[in-house]
Amino acid sequence: MKSFSELLKIFREEEGIKKVDLAKEAGIDTGHLSRMENGQTKNPNKRTVLALASALRLHGDKTAKLLQSAGYEVDFESDEAQRELNISRMLKSPINKDPNIHHPTVKLVFNILDDKSLNLKTKIDIMKSIKDYADYLWKKAKKESDNG
DSSP, rough: OOOOHHHHHHHHHHTTTOOOHHHHTTTTOHHHOOOOOOOOOOOOOOOHHHHHHHHHTHHHHHHHHHHHTTTTTTTTOOOHHHHHHHHHHHHSSOOOOOOTOOOHHHHHHHHHOOOOOOHHHHHHHHHHHHHHHHHHHHHHHHHHHHOO
């Protein structure tokens, strides 16, 4: 099995992406990416690996190999990795921007997705915050309706 640094470099070169572009897209420092590719960073953070996999547009087996090479168990049936990867893929996928959708939250999401100044990691963090807040509001409304 190849090391994390070897796989990262192979996948980056297969995609024809420069280090600086990959680092920007994944939301990490270029120097940190270089250290990972050179084997100086042995076990990167799981979110960093997922951000790299998403920025490289890796699917299934390649993502699993990259995670495993970084020392993580991969069980896509129950693993948070799949959820985060799905979120990051959703952020990269084209979305049908129906002009009839006027809900402010939907408009906010579209604005976040379209914002070229935000990297993928920042977009994922913002989307998770929106989801957490929506979950909170849903639970609060449900509790109020159950009591009222």
